[in-house]
Amino acid sequence: MTTSPASVRTRRHDDILLVTIDNPPVNALGVDVRRGLASAIEAAEADPAVKAIVLAGAGRNFLGGADIREFGKPPQAPALPDVCDRIEACAKPVVAAIHGAALGGGLEVALGAHYRVALGTARLGLPEVLLGLLPGAGGTQRTPRLIGAAAALDLMLGGRHVGAAEAAALGLVDRLAEGEDAAAAGLAYARELVDAGAAPRRTREAAALSDRAAAQAAIDAARAETGKKARGLFSPMKIVDAVQGALDSSFDDGLALERKLFLECLDSPQRAGLVHAFFSEREAAKAPETRSARPRPIAGVGIVGGGTMGAGIAVAVLDAGLPVVMIERDEEALARGRANVEKVYAGLVAKGRMQPQAMDAVMALWRGSTAYDALSGVDLVIEAVFEDMAVKQDVFKELDRVCKPGAVLATNTSYLDIDRIAAATGRPQDVIGLHFFSPANIMKLLEIVVPARVAADVVATAFELAKKLGKTAVRAGVCDGFIGNRVLAVYGAAAQAMMEDGASPYQIDKAVRGFGYPMGPFQVSDLAGGDIGWATRKRRAATRDPKARYVQIPDRLCERGWFGQKTGRGYYLYPDGARVGTPDPEVEAIIDAERLRAGVAPKHFTDDEIVRRYLAAMINEGANVVHQKIALRPLDVDVTFVHGYGFPRYRGGPMHYADTVGLPKILDDIREFAKEDPLFWQPSPLLVDLVARGANFASLNT
């Protein structure tokens, strides 16, 4: 056996050289791997005893792609495109033996090889677009030549992974193999090739673009679709341009174009934002308790409450294959709870996305009861009842009575003090917050709210559950609104103030969408229902600082019963059940009247001014939650807003965005806005400190 860098091993099997890439955790193509691969190919070509080469990955994956941690750092030779070219140019047949992930640069290496075999575990894809990139190691040129422009564009623009069978149907791989030993499958394939005297077969010469008219039609369709759907994203159109290059140019010219476009993407702030989001969501899942304690086993889950939230949580749990016991106060409410769960699956069946038998199988895991005693066997209970302290405390007293020792007792409250809820039980060490977002089976975010007396293994259990449910978990401390809703209350108030000061809700929504949000705050309010915020405002009225500015416009709408989409009007009009609202002159008249009442002389805001204020309020309160250790790091705030509140992922999150703008600039803005309302615009001590030290939020993420 010879070893080049330790991450690439070579071993001869008769006249076939097996090259194994071993770079945990995912065999990313860092500089050592690239060097090792290139020198293994050189050595194999020079060795007359070698007749063919097999590339395989050690561990759970073939190759996870380029090493994302190298992006933005000085490049080190050999570059990945050169390694792929070197593999392809090899005079002896090269077989890629794929199991697990063959993603991005990992698939590009496989496409550089001459033959491909995949095991059942294989997942192939070109997900660079999700990182603000395009496949930059020949992927934009080889993939369309191998599987055609339409299929290649679909893979590259969607970033999805395909399984082995689909990869074979697309022509991405030549054959499928049974078993779990990729190297063995590769060696067997190579043996056949050598015995048959097969020559290298280069993807650059593949002919799937020969129907030029079909390819051009696919490119035109993708361009039109991308123009409509890409919402401010930079790299998708570059992918289309690169595929056009594949059709119009020689392979080498196409590669040169791909390189140029790849570097443009690499340099873009969107790439930095998306890579920050990628690492942040993985970091956020590593709360200290996940290292210090082992999770308790979870084999069955109880859910108290079958309303929208409880049913959504039930679906999320059922989707993870865990049985659910739902508790409601009477048979009628329980039937509604079951119907709420069934409705979700029936919708999937109606759309053809689920087989009726699969729905029956899932619903067989659902059990309902009106008696708390039915929860005696479950390992974890999630309470999702009415948002009221006394009601929740009563529920927890019952849970304390019936649940087995060691069961985790979780509340889905979005604001309330979980320490007080825990105090209603004799086992506060088992009580935690699991704040799901609506619809709970769809929204990715799960705030894991950690009260003072909870045991570390309960926190670890919550993170383990999040993983099982496919949620992105963030650790939050107890305060009114935790991370997300607490910060939302502040930038929501900034939006209200701008509305009273002269901007229309329609202009504010437009400006916020222009920043990259799918919806503006007033559209979101109409969608969620204005009555929810109204109830919260009433609850807080007694504790509100009387000196704080309070904009009454939303109350005026709620008093009229204008709660948004569900009532046909809110900030917008929704005639005949329309899902997209139209501006309402009556709302504008109410706003005018309120400005008069409040003695405000309306002024003009540009869209840019709106966004600056909106973001400054968000960032400042984000800094406060970090300062007060409600969030562990700025990245936890970023993950919360990207996954729970529609913050554009390509901007990384509010704290990452603040770093890109520059913290001194954000602080200057806040000080300027404070001239009008010093109580609201108090700079966060953390922001002030970072600016004084010339530091940024990123420095607190490590």
Ligand code: 3H9
């Ligand atoms: C590209 O290839 C560009 C080329 O076209 C052109 C170049 C010129 N690099 O997700 P997990 C880390 S762009 C570095 O929890 P799983 C990850 O941070 C790339 N690190 O595991 C984590 O670290 P830690 C295209 C990486 O089993 C650990 O590995 N490729 C990379 O659930 C485990 O990750 C992609 O976009 C990487 N490429 O899922 C694939 N990938 O333990 C991105 C992962 O310190 N990766 N890490 O927190 C994935 O989709 C998943 O990680 C994968 C495994 C499916 C591979």
